Amino acid sequence: MKHRLIPFILLLSLLAACGGPRRLQGPFEVWERTVITMSDSVMYVGVVTDFQDSLELRAACRDLSDEELRSDLYGMLASKMLATVRSPQQGGVGIAAPQVGILRRIAAIQRLDREGEPFVVYPNLRVLEHLGDTVRGPEGCLSIPGRRGIVPRSEGVIISWTDPQTLQTVTEEVHGFTAIIFQHETDHLDGILYTDRADTVFANPAWEAERAPYAAQGAYDKPRWRRGPEY
Numbered sequence: 001m002k003h004r005l006i007p008f009i010l011l012l013s014l015l016a017a018c019g020g021p022r023r024l025q026g027p028f029e030v031w032e033r034t035v036i037t038m039s040d041s042v043m044y045v046g047v048v049t050d051f052q053d054s055l056e057l058r059a060a061c062r063d064l065s066d067e068e069l070r071s072d073l074y075g076m077l078a079s080k081m082l083a084t085v086r087s088p089q090q091g092g093v094g095i096a097a098p099q100v101g102i103l104r105r106i107a108a109i110q111r112l113d114r115e116g117e118p119f120v121v122y123p124n125l126r127v128l129e130h131l132g133d134t135v136r137g138p139e140g141c142l143s144i145p146g147r148r149g150i151v152p153r154s155e156g157v158i159i160s161w162t163d164p165q166t167l168q169t170v171t172e173e174v175h176g177f178t179a180i181i182f183q184h185e186t187d188h189l190d191g192i193l194y195t196d197r198a199d200t201v202f203a204n205p206a207w208e209a210e211r212a213p214y215a216a217q218g219a220y221d222k223p224r225w226r227r228g229p230e231y
Helices: 002-017 030-038 051-057 066-070 072-086 177-189 205-216
Strands: 094-096 106-110 119-123 126-139 147-162 169-175 200-203
Touching (some): 066 072, 094 177, 119 147, 126 169, 126 177, 169 177
């Protein structure tokens, strides 16, 4: 049991030497900087079946400051999130920062309503207003593999985010399936999973079969440096 206290004692010593935790925060927190810099280009995506991951997936996320948005670390995180959601082993239409261990209001979303269906990263993302009728449709989640659910969502939303170039707040009205993606990902930023809203959740064997070859290659294994002392 004593060996588990050593990293904590060392951290306390480091905090004292640096004049307390504020000196360590800089752009992003210490652990966030570690996750951003040590992760591969395709980041580990947390899953609900892992206790440590589930705590991160249930946490409410904070905004990024102007300093953080201007930093190289933000650019690195945005690039890695895009590479992750577009990777063959994930193949999603959106991903939120808490899924990769960063508790900030950032999401990468595929704009299916735009020419070329590009992925765009949205910092400080929020849904300001729900519009139109409620529609029900199937949803899945990279953090809940092998399952799908039927979820009620608004047909349209008004969203806001911070433009990382101008640092100004931008608002936009979005409709259709892209609006559903925005609702799914902003829920992640508030610690909400689609299973909390779903009318029904069921197994998806086809998805499990699709992921099986990547799982056999260790594509979903949690990096050792991300694990707790019990590992």
